[in-house]
Amino acid sequence: MKALSSRTADFTDSVIRRMTRVSNQHGAVNLSQGFPDFDPPREITDRLSEVAKSGPHQYALTWGAQNFREALVRKQEHFSGMKFDPDKEVVVTCGSTEAMMASMMSVCNPGDKVVIFSPFYENYGADTILSGAEPVYVPLKPPTFCFDADELEAAMKQDGVKALILCNPSNPCGKVFTRDELLVIADLAKKYDLYVITDEVYEHILYKPHVHTYMASLPGMRERTIMCNSLSKTYSITGWRLGYVIAPPEIADRVKKVHDFLTVGAAAPLMEAAVVGLNFGDDYYQQLQAHYTHMKELFVGGLKDIGLTFTEPQGAYYVLMDISEFGYDSDLVFCEELAEKVGVGAVPGSSFFREDINHLIRFHFAKQDETLKKALDRLADIRTKMKK
Template sequence: MPELSKRTETFTDSVIRRMTRVSKKYGAVNLSQGFPDFEPPKEILDRLAQVSKEDFHQYSITWGAQNFREALAQKQSRLMGRTVDPNCEIVVTCGSTEAMMAAMMTVANPGDKVIVFSPFYENYGADTILTGAEPIYVPLYPPEFNFDADELEAAFKQNPKALILCNPSNPCGKVFTYDELKIIADLAQKYDTFVITDEVYEHIVYEPNKHIYFASLPGMWERTITCSSLSKTYSITGWRLGYIIAPPNIIDVAKKVHDFLTVGAAAPLQEAAITGLKFGDDYYKWLLDKYTHKRELFLKGLDDIGIAHTTPQGAYYILLDISEFGFESDLEFCETLARDVGVGAVPGSSFFREPVNHLIRLHFAKKDETLFEALNRLEDIRKKIPARKSFIK
C-alpha cells in the first residue's frame, strides 16, 4: 500500500475533544471542552422553530446569506469603529475553526513562517502545519501571560508571513492591552506581516480589562484578517457559524478557499441567528454579568479547596496548578481526575510549546448547579488522588 500523507505526523487528534469522550466514559462533569450546558437565548430558539417551517433548506450564497452578512456587518461596524461592507468584506464560515483555516490558506504558502503565541489554542499549530507553513512560537509568561517585546521582534526578524493573535486568549484568559497590541502592530508594519486574529471571546472580557479589535488600530485594517464566530456569544457552539472580516482583496481569496473547503454554512441556522445579531447592547451586558458571576463562583470554590489557579481577564477558562500531585504526565492526571474524582479537564501540555506538565485547563461556562457539583467533587481531590511524592521536585 502507498504511504499516507505525512503532514499529520507531528500532531495528534484534538486532546480537548478526546477529553470530552473520556468525561463521558466515566460520567465526569465535563469542564474540558468549552461549551455551555445552558440554552441559547429564547428569541433565537423561537426563530429557529419558525425557520424549520420556512424555505431555508437549500444552499445559501456560498460566502453567507445576504441578510446574515448585513446583520453581522451592522453589529461589527458599531464595535470595530469602521463601516464593514457586507458584500466584499465578510465571508461566513463553518465556525471559527474553518475561518482560521481559511485565513491561513489565504495568506500562507508552503514554507512560510507563522508566529504563534504559547500557550495557544491547539488548532493553531495544526492549521499552520496543514497549510505547509512553519510555526514560530513566542512564549507568554505567567501569571499575567505577557510577552517579551525583544523575543517577539526576534520572531519577526525571521520574516514570517503572519502572526496569529487570540484575544481574549484560550487557554490562559489573557486580554491584550492597547500598548501590547501597539507593539505587535508596529512590528507587523515594520516587517510587512499579516495578523490573523481569533476574537471569539470578544464579549467575555472582565472589568477593568477592555477588548480592542486589532483591525481598529492605526494602519492595521489593511493587514488584519479578523476571525470570530457566534458560538460563545450566543451559546450555540453546535451551530458552527463563524466568519472572516477583512479588506476586499483578502476576502476575494478567502471566498475561494472557503468555497472549496465547505461550500457554505448551514442556511437555516444563519437565518435563525440573525435574531441574535440584532440584539442591543443590553444583551452583551447581561452576557458579561452572567460570566462575571460564574467566574467569581468558580474561583471562590477553587480558593476554598486551596488549589492554585490563574485568574482569567477574559474568556471562561482557568489553568489549575497540579504540581502538588507529582504526576509526570498531565494527560495521565486528567484521565485519573475524570475516573476517580469525576471532573473532566484538559492537560495543559496540549496548549504549550514549552515542556509544561503541571497545568490543566478547566472552564466555567456551565449552569451554577453544574459548577457546584464539580466543586463538590473537587473537594475530595487530595483523598482520591494521593500525591506521588517520588516525583515531586
C-alpha cells in the same frame, strides 16, 4: 500501499475532544471541552423553529446570506467603530475553525512561517502545518502571560515569516491583551510587513476592568488584519458552526474562493435564525458579561476555598490550575485520573504549550450553577484522591 501524507503524520486526535470522551466514560463533570450546558437565547431558538417550517432550506450564497452579512456588519461596526462592506469584506464560514483555516490557506505559501503565541488553542499549529507553513512560537509567560517584545521581534523578523496569529481574549489562559501590548504587536507587524490573523471569539466575554481592543482598529492595521470570529460563544450555539472572516476586499476575495472549495457554505437555516441574535441591543451583551462574571466568581471562589493554585482569567471562560502539589510527572495522566477518581474532566495544559510545561490543567466554567457546584463538591476531595 503508498505512504499517507507526511504533512499529517504527526497529528494526534484533539486532546480537548478526547478529554470529553474520557469524562463521559467515567461520568465526570465535563469541564474540559469549552461548550455551555445552558440554552441559547430563546429568541434565536424560536426563530429556528419558524425557519424549520418556512425555510430557507437550500444553499445560500457561498460567502453567506445577504441579511446575515448585513446584520453582522451592523453589529461589528457598533462594537469596533469600523465600517465594513458586507459584500466585499465578509465571508461566513462553518465555524471559526474554518475561518482560521481558510484565512491561513489564503495567506500562506509552502515554506512560509507563522508566529503563534504559546499557550495556544491546539488548532493553530495544525492549521499552520496544513497550510504548508512552519509555526514559530513565542511564549506568554505564566502567571501573567505577558510577552517579551524582544523575543517577539526576533521571531517576527525571521526569513519567511508571513503572519502572526493572535487569540484575544486568549484560550486557554484568559489573557486580555492591553492596548499598549497590541500596539507593540502592530508596530512590529508593520515593520516586518506581516498579516495578523485574529481569533476574537471571546470578544464579549470579559471581566472588569478589562476591555477588548480590536487589532484592526489600530493605526495602519486595517489593511493587514484578518478578523476571524464566530457566533458560538456569544450566543451559546457552539453546535451551529457559524463563523466568519472580516478582511480587506482583496484578502476577503481570496478567502471566499478557498472557503468555497472547503465547505461551499454555512447552513442557510441557521444563518436565518441567527440574524435575530445579531440584532440584539446592548442590554444582551451587558447581561452576557454579568452572567459570565457570575460563573467565574462562583468557580474561582470555590477553587480558592479549596486552596488550589490557579490563574484568574481576564476574559474567556477558562482557568489554568497548577497541579505541582500533587506530584504527577504527566498532566495527561493527572487529567485521566482526575476524571476517574474525582469525577471532574479537565484538559492537560501541555496540549496548549510549545514549552515543556506539564504542571497546568485547564478547566472551563461555562456551566449552570448546579454543574459548577457539583464539580467543586467533587474537587473538595482532590487532595485525598489524587496525591501521589
